[in-house]
Amino acid sequence: xxxEPEVATDAPQASALMRVSSDKISRLMDxxxxxxxxxxxxxxxxxxxxxxLNSFDAAAHRLSMIVREVQDAATDLRLVSVDxxxxxxxxxxxxxxxxTGKSINLVIEGGDTAIDKLVSDRLYDPLLHVLRNAADHxxxxxxxxxxNGKNRKGRxxxxxxxxxxxxxxxxxDDGRGLxxxxxxxxxxxxxLFGPDEVPEPAVLNKVIFEPGFSTAENVSKLSGRGVGMDxxxxxxxxLRGRITVDxxxxxxxxxxxxxxxxxxxxxxIILRLGSRxxxxxxxDIAEIVKPNSQDLVEISADSGAExxxxxxxxxxxxxxxxxxxxxxxxxxxxxxxVTIVFKTTTGQIAVPVDEVLDRQQVVMKPxxxxxxxxxxxxxxxxxxxxxVAVVLDGERLSQGGAS
Numbered sequence: 001x002x003x004e005p006e007v008a009t010d011a012p013q014a015s016a017l018m019r020v021s022s023d024k025i026s027r028l029m030d031x032x033x034x035x036x037x038x039x040x041x042x043x044x045x046x047x048x049x050x051x052x053l054n055s056f057d058a059a060a061h062r063l064s065m066i067v068r069e070v071q072d073a074a075t076d077l078r079l080v081s082v083d084x085x086x087x088x089x090x091x092x093x094x095x096x097x098x099x100t101g102k103s104i105n106l107v108i109e110g111g112d113t114a115i116d117k118l119v120s121d122r123l124y125d126p127l128l129h130v131l132r133n134a135a136d137h138x139x140x141x142x143x144x145x146x147x148n149g150k151n152r153k154g155r156x157x158x159x160x161x162x163x164x165x166x167x168x169x170x171x172x173d174d175g176r177g178l179x180x181x182x183x184x185x186x187x188x189x190x191x192l193f194g195p196d197e198v199p200e201p202a203v204l205n206k207v208i209f210e211p212g213f214s215t216a217e218n219v220s221k222l223s224g225r226g227v228g229m230d231x232x233x234x235x236x237x238x239l240r241g242r243i244t245v246d247x248x249x250x251x252x253x254x255x256x257x258x259x260x261x262x263x264x265x266x267x268x269i270i271l272r273l274g275s276r277x278x279x280x281x282x283x284d285i286a287e288i289v290k291p292n293s294q295d296l297v298e299i300s301a302d303s304g305a306e307x308x309x310x311x312x313x314x315x316x317x318x319x320x321x322x323x324x325x326x327x328x329x330x331x332x333x334x335x336x337x338v339t340i341v342f343k344t345t346t347g348q349i350a351v352p353v354d355e356v357l358d359r360q361q362v363v364m365k366p367x368x369x370x371x372x373x374x375x376x377x378x379x380x381x382x383x384x385x386x387x388v389a390v391v392l393d394g395e396r397l398s399q400g401g402a403s
Contacts, residue, residue, distance in 0.1 A: 022117055025078050029264045032067075032074045033363040036265075037382055039067050040360075044385050068361060075262045078118070082160045082169070083111030085123050089131060089158060096135040102154055103142060104135055109159035115167050116263050119239055123169070126232040130171045130255050131156065133229065138175035138253055148250065150174065162261065165283050166241075169257040178247040180204055186213065202346065205245040209233035232257075239263065240364075240378050242395055244345055266364050268381060270357040270389060271340065273320050277389035278353070279362055279381040284394045286341040286348055288356060293335040308334060308350045315341060315350045318397050323375050324390075342394035349398050364391065 043060045086108050093106045115123075139145075139154035146152050157172040180201060187193050187207045207213060211230045236243050241259035260266070260281075268279040269288075295309045306317035317339075319331060337352040362381035367374055376396040381389045 020077075022078075025074075025117075029074050029078065032071055033264060033382075036067050036071060036361070036363060039063055040383070041386060071265050071361060075116075075264060078116055078264075079114040079261075080117050080120050081111065082113045082115050082120065082123075082167070083108075085120055085127065086111050086158055086160075088124055089127055092128060092131065093135075093156075096132065100135055100139075101141070102135065102139055103152060104139065105153050105155045107155065107157045107159075109157060110161045113160035113162055113167060114261070115160075115259065116261065118263055119167075119259055122235055122239065126235045126257075127158075127169070127171065129229060129232055131158070134171060134173040134175065134253065134255075138173040138177075140176050163258075165261055165267065165281075167259050167261055169259070170254060171256075172252060172254045174252040177249040177251055177253055178205065178208070178245075180247075180249075183207055201247075202245075205247060206243075208245070209243065240393075242345065264364065265361050266381065266391065267359070268362050268389075268391065269340070269359050270362075270381075270383065271353040272355045272357055273353045276320075276324065277357075277383065277387050278320070279360075279389040279391045280340060280342075280394075281378075281391070282359070284342055284392075286343045289339050289341060291334045291339055293333060295334060306334075308339065310341065310348075310350070315348045316398075318342075318349045318351050320351060320353070320392075323397070342397065344394045344398040346398050349394065351392070351397065362389070362391075 043064065048056075090106055090108065093104055096102075097104050134156050135154075139156070140148065140150070142152040145154065155174045157170070159170045159172075161168050161170075183204055184193065184198075187204070187210075188195060188197075190210070190213065192207055192210065193199060209229045209232065213229070233243065235241075236257060236259070239259055240263065241257055244256045244258070245253065246256075247253040266279070267282045269282060269285060271278045271280065289310065291308055291310075306319075307314045308317050309315075317334070321331060332352075334352055337354060338356055340351045340353060340356075342349045342351060360381075360383065362383065364379050364381060366379045367377060374390060376393050378391040378393050381391050383389055
């Protein structure tokens with residue numbers, strides 16, 4: 001494996017940088033995760049409950065703070081500049097110009113943004129598919145651009161920025177934009193929408209990520225096979241990321257990838273519903289509320305659809321009992337529960353739970369084997385109490401739990 005990233009040293013007469021194997025850093029991350037769990041298990045041991053241990057509590061608090069700093073330091077060691085990926089993509093633009101006969105100006109922004117090395121290693125192919133689609137389908141030919149009052153040379157902007165605890169990577173072009181009419185026609189042919197159904201643009205834009213979906217009339221060396229955007233969508237799911245698409249006819253298309261800065265540790269709110277434990281990434285939460293009985297509005301008695309009134313607006317209620325095969329024959333009223341309001345790309349959703357327990361930086365583990373089919377989850381979080389919590393994915397919850 002590559003010997004990156006480079007780590008600074010304080011040796012007075014030595015080089016300022018030293019090369020460390022990525023394997024060693026990944027091993028360090030695993031050990032830090034195990035250390036975090038061991039400390040949490042010790043501090044939360046049931047044998048200590050009810051004992052007055054003032055000195056122990058103070059020492060345990062200091063130890064927990066130090067472990068948190070070690071986690072942050074270990075995470076920083078695996079961060080690399082996204083410009084490593086951008087430089088490889090810049091070289092591909094010349095090939096795209098030859099294949100399409102178009103003149104393309106690639107603008108790079110935010111190349112010094114830091115991302116996890118594991119993310120960096122997997123970003124090149126998905127971003128290459130987005131660039132190819134922008135060059136082949138998004139940008140018009142020189143004559144068409146000139147006729148539309150645009151510069152004959154098309155512009156694609158590849159940028160990155162850190163927003164909170166996630167990195168946002170944007171691919172924008174100033175081309176013709178998505179052809180929503182053609183996309184809707186193709187989607188209806190594939191049975192994704194009914195013959196009279198007219199979805200919102202944000203919903204329709206996501207159709208391009210369906211497996212095998214393409215509106216291209218001809219297949220070129222660059223695109224048109226309907227596989228590239230599906231690859232991007234699958235990669236984003238595996239990286240706990242999400243995709244947003246914004247397009248205006250005649251003005252261009254923006255594709256944004258939102259990816260966590262670190263894949264190892266996740267800052268979460270821990271929840272309980274019945275006997276099940278759940279974790280929600282802090283950045284996915286808009287607010288936590290305790291609704292009144294008057295705040296619940298039942299839309300359909302047959303379907304059980306519910307809405308919650310929140311400061312004059314209505315938020316769709318999403319019951320976890322429906323997703324995880326709990327007994328939903330006698331659902332508790334919202335007024336007896338605590339409601340977590342998720343932020344999603346399709347609007348807010350309200351998720352009722354029995355109890356909010358704690359805020360923790362948890363060690364994330366992927367779901368494998370039969371557990372990979374657990375609905376609407378990023379993976380599992382190992383808690384210091386020895387329990388395992390399902391990490392909820394608000395985007396898939398809002399879509400009915402589709403995997």
